[in-house]
Amino acid sequence: MTSSAAMSWRAGRPMSALGKLVRTTAFKLSFAYLLVFTVFAFGTLSYVAWNARRVLDDQFISTIQAEITGLSDVYRTGGIRRLVTIVDRRSRMPGASLYLVTTDTGERIAGNVGALPAGIIDRPGQYETDYARTEEANAPTGHAIVRVYMLPGGFRLMVGRDVEERARLREVIQRAFGYSIILIGVLGCAGGWFITRRVLKRVDDMTETTRTIMDGDLNGRLRVVGTGDELDRLAQNLNAMLDRIGELMVGMKEVSDNIAHDLKTPLTRLRNKADEALRSAKTPEELREALEANIEESDNLIRIFNALLMIARLEAGGAREVLADFDAADVVRDVGELYDAVAEDAGVPLTLAVDDDLPVHGNRELLGQAMANLLDNAIKYGAGRGGDRLEGGIELTAAKADGMVRITVADRGPGIPETDRVRVVERFVRLESARSSPGFGLGLSLVSAVARLHGGTFKLEDNAPGLKAVLAIPLKDVPTS
C-alpha cells in the first residue's frame, strides 16, 4: 500500500457520529419510510374525518326536517298557542336542539335561541350559522345547522341543532392525527436509529477488522453473526477471500523458503564440483568428466526451475487462454503407452483400463504432464523398497464417475502413511523413504495444480497395499444425442 493511499483512507475517518449516522443507507431508508407513513396516516385520517362529518350532517338535517314536519303539524291542528307550549317545553329539555318561533316581523314568541345573525329568520331555508341561547343573549355562543320554515299566518318556525359535537369529533380526529404522527415519528426514528446503529456497528466492526488486516495481521477474520443476512454473506465471502489470500501467502512463503533450500543445495554441489575439478583434475578426460557432471547438475536445476514456474503459473490461473476440448482417454492411453516399457523394465508392469470417450475441457499437455508425473512416481516408488519386488504392478484406469473423469494410478508399493498423504502434495515435500531416489518433490504439487486448473481434485488414497492416486476432472457437458 502506498503512503498516499494510507493517507486518503485515514483522512476520511474523522466524521462525527451523527454525520456518519445520517450518511448511512439505513438512516436514509428509515427517513423515507417515515415520510411515506406520515402521508399515509394523514390521508387515512382525513378520509375518516370527512366521512364522519358527512354522516353526522345528514343525521342532523333529517332530524331537523322531522321536527319541523312534526311542529308544523302541531301548528296546523293546535294553532300558535299549542305550538308555543310544545316549543317551550322542548326548549327546556336538556339537549342540543334549538327552537325559535317568531312573528312575521321577527319578534321572538317562544324558543331557546336568543340571537341570530340578522336576516336568517326572514328567509326560509337551511343555514349554518352562529347563534346565542336565550340565557346568554349578549354574544353568539355556538354554531348550528338551522332550518327556517314559514308557517301559514306569518309565523316563522326555526329548528336547529348545535354542531358542537361535530367540532368535537374533528378535534378528536385532529388529536389522533397528531398523536399518530408523533408515534410514527418516534417509532420510526427509534427503529431507524436501532437498525442503523446495528448495521453501523457491524460495518464499523468490519472496517476495523479490515484495517487491522491491512496493517498486516492476515489472521484477522470478519465476524459472522449467524443471521444469514447480506452482511453475514458479505463477511463470509470476504473471509473466504482472506483464507485464499492467506493460503497463497503461506504458499509463497513456503515456496520461497523451499526454493532457497532446494536450489542452494544443487547450486552448492555444482560449485563444489567445479572447484574440485579445478583443484584436482589432472587429465583433459577428468576435466571433461567434471564439466559433464556440471552440465547434468545444471540441467537438474533447470528442471526444478521449470517445474516451479509451471506450478506458480498454474496456481496464478495462467494457461487458461489455451484451454481446449480434448478426449482424456487419448491422453491417458498415450502416456500410459509411453511409460509402459519403462514400467515393465522396472518390474512393475502397467495395466490399462481406460474407457472410451471421456471429453474434457482443458490443456492436453498439462494433463499429459500430470499423468507422466503420476506414472513416474508409481514406477519409482511402487516397485517396493530396495529392489524388493512386490507382487503386482501398476494399474492405470480412467472412467466416468459423477460427471467427472476419474483417473487413477494404483501401485502395490509400500504406499504412503495416511498422515503424510496430504503433505506430500505440497511443494518440495519428499518423504524420508524417498530420499534415495532422484526427484525434487514437485511432481505431485504439479498434478494438484493441474487438477485445480481443470476445476477438479487430486487425492491420494490407500490401495491396501500400495498407493492410489486419484485425479478427477470435470467431464465436458456434451449434448446427449
Place this chain on the structure above:
Amino acid sequence: MPMRILIIEDDREAASYLVKAFREAGYVADHAADGLDGYAMAESGDYDVLVVDRMLPKLDGLSLIRSLREQKVETPVLILSALGQVDDRVKGLRAGGDDYLPKPYAFSELLARVDVLSRRRSSGGSAEPTIYRIADLELDRLSHRVTRSGREIVLQPREFRLLEYLMKNAGQVVTRTMLLEHVWDYHFDPQTNVIDVHVSRLRAKVDKGFDRPLIHTIRGAGYTVRVGQEGARGDDE
C-alpha cells in the same frame, strides 16, 4: 554449400556463444542485436534458418515473425524464449514460428532442432519419399512395412512412427524431446528415461542380429540413424 543461420538475440554474451558454436558446427552464422536489425536482415531471405529470441528491443520476437510471414518470407524460425510455459509455445507457433525452445537449453538440443529445420528448407518442399532407405533397412510409409535385408521386422504402431521419424531425419541428431514431440505429440518434460527405453526396444528389433548397427546414441544429445560414422557429428557411444 554451408547453411546460413541468423541469430537474433539481444544478449551479447549468449549471442556470441551461439555464433561461435554454430560456426563450429559448420554453419555460416550472423547476428542481429535487436528486432529491427534482425527483421531487416531476415527480410532479404538469404538465410536457411532463423533463431529468434522472444524478447527483443525495438521489435519483439513474435511481431518480427508475424511481419516476416506477412512479407512472405518463409525461412524456418526457431523461437527461443525465457518464458517457456504451456501457453507461450502455442503463441509462438501461432505467430508463425516453426519450432520453440525454452531457455535455458542445451546447445545440442538447439543444434539438433536447427539441423532439422534447415534441412527441411534445403530439401525445398520436394515431396517426402514413400519409402525411406538406409543401407539395408527399408521403411514403406504407405504399407507400414519395415524390412531389413529383405526380412520383415514387425513393429508396434508407435515403434513404426519412431523409426519413421528417425529415418526421415537420417544422418541428423534427434533429441529425446524432439522424439516426444513428433512421435508422441507431447511437449512436457518426461523426467525419466522413457524415450530411451522405447528406442532401445526399437533397436533390439532393428539392429539385433545385424553386423552394422543403424540406430546410434549420441551422448549428451540424442539419437541418430545412419550408416557408420560418415557425416556424423558427436560421439558414438
